[in-house]
Amino acid sequence: MKTRLSKHLRCPISREPLELVAWETFERPLDAATRSRAASLGIEPAELATEVQSGVLLSKREKVAFPIVDGVPRMITFRAGVVAKFDERFGERLRRELPGYALPEGGALEGEEEVLRTFSSEWTGYDWDGQTYWNLNAQTWFKAMDYVLQLEPNQLDGKLALEVGIGIGGVADHVCRSQGAEVVGMDLGYAVDVAYRHFGANPFLHIVQASAFKPPFAKQTFDFIYSFGVLHHTFSTKTAFDAVGALTKAAGRFFLWVYSPNNETRSLLRRALMQIENVARPVITKLPEKAQALALAPTIPVYMGWQALQVLRGNADVRYGVREAMHAARDRLTPKFAHRHTEDEVVGWFRENGFGALRRGSEREVPSWLPVGFLANTAVDGVRER
Numbered sequence: 142m143k144t145r146l147s148k149h150l151r152c153p154i155s156r157e158p159l160e161l162v163a164w165e166t167f168e169r170p171l172d173a174a175t176r177s178r179a180a181s182l183g184i185e186p187a188e189l190a191t192e193v194q195s196g197v198l199l200s201k202r203e204k205v206a207f208p209i210v211d212g213v214p215r216m217i218t219f220r221a222g223v224v225a226k227f228d229e230r231f232g233e234r235l236r237r238e239l240p241g242y243a244l245p246e247g248g249a250l251e252g253e254e255e256v257l258r259t260f261s262s263e264w265t266g267y268d269w270d271g272q273t274y275w276n277l278n279a280q281t282w283f284k285a286m287d288y289v290l291q292l293e294p295n296q297l298d299g300k301l302a303l304e305v306g307i308g309i310g311g312v313a314d315h316v317c318r319s320q321g322a323e324v325v326g327m328d329l330g331y332a333v334d335v336a337y338r339h340f341g342a343n344p345f346l347h348i349v350q351a352s353a354f355k356p357p358f359a360k361q362t363f364d365f366i367y368s369f370g371v372l373h374h375t376f377s378t379k380t381a382f383d384a385v386g387a388l389t390k391a392a393g394r395f396f397l398w399v400y401s402p403n404n405e406t407r408s409l410l411r412r413a414l415m416q417i418e419n420v421a422r423p424v425i426t427k428l429p430e431k432a433q434a435l436a437l438a439p440t441i442p443v444y445m446g447w448q449a450l451q452v453l454r455g456n457a458d459v460r461y462g463v464r465e466a467m468h469a470a471r472d473r474l475t476p477k478f479a480h481r482h483t484e485d486e487v488v489g490w491f492r493e494n495g496f497g498a499l500r501r502g503s504e505r506e507v508p509s510w511l512p513v514g515f516l517a518n519t520a521v522d523g524v525r526e527r
């Protein structure tokens with residue numbers, strides 16, 4: 142993590158500021174363009190150049206030390222595997238140098254441990270080629286995201302943005318570069334390690350591991366928050382919405398995309414697939430890692446065949462092999478939760494949380510190049526009014 146990130150982070154339990162104790166660091170040389178952009182954002186270049194590989198962030202009130210492991214702050218409030226790994230390597234040093242502090246050991250909320258297991262396999266087992274993003278080529282995916290997020294180039298110039306559930310991190314990196322914004326990407330799963338490996342060198346992009354239910358930021362911190370395909374994978378989309386929405390500044394904007402029940406009834410084929418998912422997912426999610434991979438194997442030729450057909454029809458221009466198919470199958474069939482919400486329901490959440498100027502995806506024009514799923518699901522954004 143860049144030392145800059147410690148300015149934005151707060152204790153996810155008490156929301157108090159944290160003290161950074163850096164144990165292993167390195168310097169990234171910054172080019173002239175980065176220095177001048179930093180100056181325009183009011184950021185000290187040294188805060189972007191110094192990368193902390195390991196250390197802790199101390200919450201003085203809670204007496205908790207949140208570990209920084211492999212360059213990523215782990216703001217998880219329960220004893221996840223990465224916390225245990227840190228304890229093995231640095232536990233003795235922590236007790237010796239920072240007596241009275243303990244690593245996080247609270248309880249996980251329902252489904253959080255499963256996210257660490259299922260989504261982490263989905264991303265860490267995916268040897269991303271940098272070219273294919275889901276079922277599109279990366280540039281087409283980013284263009285589609287710009288359209289759905291309603292972002293014009295440099296619209297967020299000088300602003301602070303948050304992506305909740307970054308997955309592999311390509312969209313956060315794209316938004317950061319094309320918008321002139323400083324961006325924080327957060328995810329509960331070990332996708333953060335893949336994201337850090339690919340995009341950690343972007344000086345204006347920060348990556349943090351944390352849950353949407355206990356975000357490690359003060360309320361009203363961000364000018365723009367977006368979350369795409371994430372909150373419906375939690376035990377309560379609405380509870381996660383409330384927690385994330387509260388991080389939006391007054392006059393800031395919050396964009397949410399979640400699955401819609403309508404998308405699954407668009408065609409007979411989709412209805413049939415939904416029936417299969419409803420039966421298979423609760424079983425597959427409980428299987429151990431290897432058994433999951435075996436259970437998903439028969440779906441691989443189906444995904445690949447479908448994509449090949451899309452390419453033949455001229456609907457897609459993407460390299461789509463076994464790893465992409467396995468990644469898609471995991472995404473569909475391993476999460477513990479995959480709720481579906483209508484646009485009216487989500488609009489109600491925005492209103493209840495003090496957001497106005499609401500825009501509904503269903504009212505937008507769907508350009509011919511935009512894959513239908515982007516707006517056939519529930520996409521709503523609003524501006525915080527109170």
Ligand SMILES: C[S@@+](CC[C@H](N)C(=O)[O-])C[C@H]1O[C@@H](n2cnc3c(N)ncnc32)[C@H](O)[C@@H]1O
Nearest residue numbers: 256260306307308328329330352353369370371
């Ligand atoms: C389907 S992926 C979407 C990733 C990314 N937004 C994209 O479109 O490529 C869902 C992501 O949500 C993350 N996630 C699930 N529950 C979460 C939570 N409680 N807090 C933060 N991230 C969560 C998962 O780890 C996973 O990376």
